[in-house]
Amino acid sequence: MDDEECLNMYKNLKGANLEPVDVAASALFLASDESKYVSGHSLIIDGGFTITNCGFSIFGQDEINE
Template sequence: MIPRRNGIIISTASVSSKVGAAASHAYCCSKHAVLGLTKNAAVELGQFGIRVNCLSPYALATPLAKQVIGLDDEHLENLMHALGTLKGVTLQAEDVANAALYLASDEARYVSGHNLFIDGGFTIQNPSFCMFQYPEESS
């Protein structure tokens, strides 16, 4: 890629590259590392016209996820949909593939060093706020 002065690198992290407690500390740490490598590579390789970006999907019914969580495809998708923010649609592998196609396309020709979340808004909320109860006002 360097001699051609052109290229596209797309890595895959996870929503765990942004939020803690979405998975184990080892998994979260590894996804932060993928994002750090993506950003650093984007800086180092940008001078050669090489774009480097990262995809960070929400939970998918992959073999690894099913093994770790202990659910089949349908039950895992239902659980992730219930915990997710965007309702009426369930994340599929095709959605992640479409995001990768965008980053690899000419439409993203000036996008580099970006972490694209395919998470239906999961990483923009703090779920603990949903559990917070305001104290009753005293008269």
């Protein structure tokens, strides 16, 4: 596989690739006054990978295929 094929294998949002600036922007948001009411939250910056990948899903494979 080349680099593009590897990126596409884990991509869920068409036309969007995770870049360092995305993680930095999320960290800046959490450090800013705009997030003053955010507490106890796990901010997962993965483009939806954990909710579409059965290995990371809270649901089993059988429930997803129903």
